[in-house]
Amino acid sequence: MRDLLSRSLQTTIIFLVVGGILALAFGGYFSSASNWFTGSLVDIQSWFSTRYVAIQDFFAAPRDVASLRQRNAELESENAALRAQVIELSERASQVDTLAALVDYSRANPESSYVAADVIGRDPSPFLHYIIINRGSNDGLLRGMPVITEQGLVGRVDAVIADAARIQLITDPVSAINVHLQNSDIEAILSGSVTGDLSLNLIPQDVTIEDGDLVLTSGLGGGYPTDLIIGQVTNIRKREADLFQQASVQPAVDFSRLAIVLIITNFRPVNIESLIPTVTP
Numbered sequence: 001m002r003d004l005l006s007r008s009l010q011t012t013i014i015f016l017v018v019g020g021i022l023a024l025a026f027g028g029y030f031s032s033a034s035n036w037f038t039g040s041l042v043d044i045q046s047w048f049s050t051r052y053v054a055i056q057d058f059f060a061a062p063r064d065v066a067s068l069r070q071r072n073a074e075l076e077s078e079n080a081a082l083r084a085q086v087i088e089l090s091e092r093a094s095q096v097d098t099l100a101a102l103v104d105y106s107r108a109n110p111e112s113s114y115v116a117a118d119v120i121g122r123d124p125s126p127f128l129h130y131i132i133i134n135r136g137s138n139d140g141l142l143r144g145m146p147v148i149t150e151q152g153l154v155g156r157v158d159a160v161i162a163d164a165a166r167i168q169l170i171t172d173p174v175s176a177i178n179v180h181l182q183n184s185d186i187e188a189i190l191s192g193s194v195t196g197d198l199s200l201n202l203i204p205q206d207v208t209i210e211d212g213d214l215v216l217t218s219g220l221g222g223g224y225p226t227d228l229i230i231g232q233v234t235n236i237r238k239r240e241a242d243l244f245q246q247a248s249v250q251p252a253v254d255f256s257r258l259a260i261v262l263i264i265t266n267f268r269p270v271n272i273e274s275l276i277p278t279v280t281p
Contacts, residue, residue: 102150102262112225113266115139119258120164127194129172130155131258136163144223144269147261152229152252153177153217154261156269169255170230171196178220179230181213190215190230190249198231198249205245209233215249222270 106114117139121132135141137160147154147167155175158168168175175192179200186207188200203209213233219226231251238245 102260104150106262112264114262115141115265117165117261117263119261127173129169129175129192129196129255130158131167131169131261133165133167133261133263134163135263136161136165138162140265141165141263142268146224146228146264146267148228148264149253149258149261151254152231153224154253154255154258156224157263167261170251171198171255177224177230178218179215180218181209181233182216184213187218187220196255198251200233200247200249201244203245203247205238205240205243209236209245209247211236224269225264225267 102114102116106112115135117133117135119131120134123130131154133147141157141160143157143160145157147156153170155167155169155172157165159166169192170177170190171192173192173194175190177190178187179190180187184207186203186209188203191199191201193199200209200215211232211234215230215233217224217226217228217230229252231249231253233247234250235248236245237247
């Protein structure tokens with residue numbers, strides 16, 4: 001009987017305590033303690049989370065750095081490949097433009113026959129001015145044939161093998177071309193030089209020339225066809241003590257950027273040296 005009363009009393013006390021706690025909780029008496037406890041739990045959780053992330057980053061950093069380096073190398077390789085493609089496409093576009101201009105020139109001058117050739121070599125010597133092209137005797141090229149672009153005269157074939165030829169440029173020191181000025185009867189000799197500059201020589205003192213006059217081949221001497229564009233007159237030098245006046249010529253062709261040229265194959269140069277009488281003292 002006593003055990004039953006004791007158990008009943010304990011149960012009653014427990015219910016009273018729980019009920020009191022619930023009453024106090026619902027009455028808001030435990031809110032400050034609850035907030036403090038909850039805040040403490042959040043702070044502890046944040047502390048552990050921060051340390052966990054730091055430890056995770058510490059162990060993951062080497063892998064991330066290696067991955068970033070590999071990705072950076074891949075991107076640099078892709079960038080280099082894209083730059084190479086851009087350069088290649090730019091060169092192809094330039095070649096297409098050049099070919100189109102040469103085609104237009106050949107159509108505008110149908111009296112001549114042409115063979116197109118790529119420039120595959122240049123002179124390494126500062127004392128010679130020539131280029132090598134990928135056309136030769138197998139393509140019908142002969143020594144002395146004129147070489148041009150849509151801009152003007154480049155030079156002439158100087159030596160030929162089966163599949164290639166050497167072109168002497170008009171800027172070569174031993175080059176000498178008979179020329180005349182457009183819209184006038186003035187004739188002169190165009191000479192090259194070691195520096196690549198062009199000059200007009202043997203111009204009579206009594207004739208008038210001006211900057212900008214167009215210089216063309218005259219056809220005299222049989223070395224070139226007539227009226228091939230060479231360039232324009234610049235820097236006229238006229239002194240009373242000289243027998244002739246001189247002038248510089250700005251070539252129409254940009255020799256530093258030659259890539260494709262045309263050879264006039266239906267022109268045969270004539271060597272008239274044997275017909276020139278010699279004077280013996």
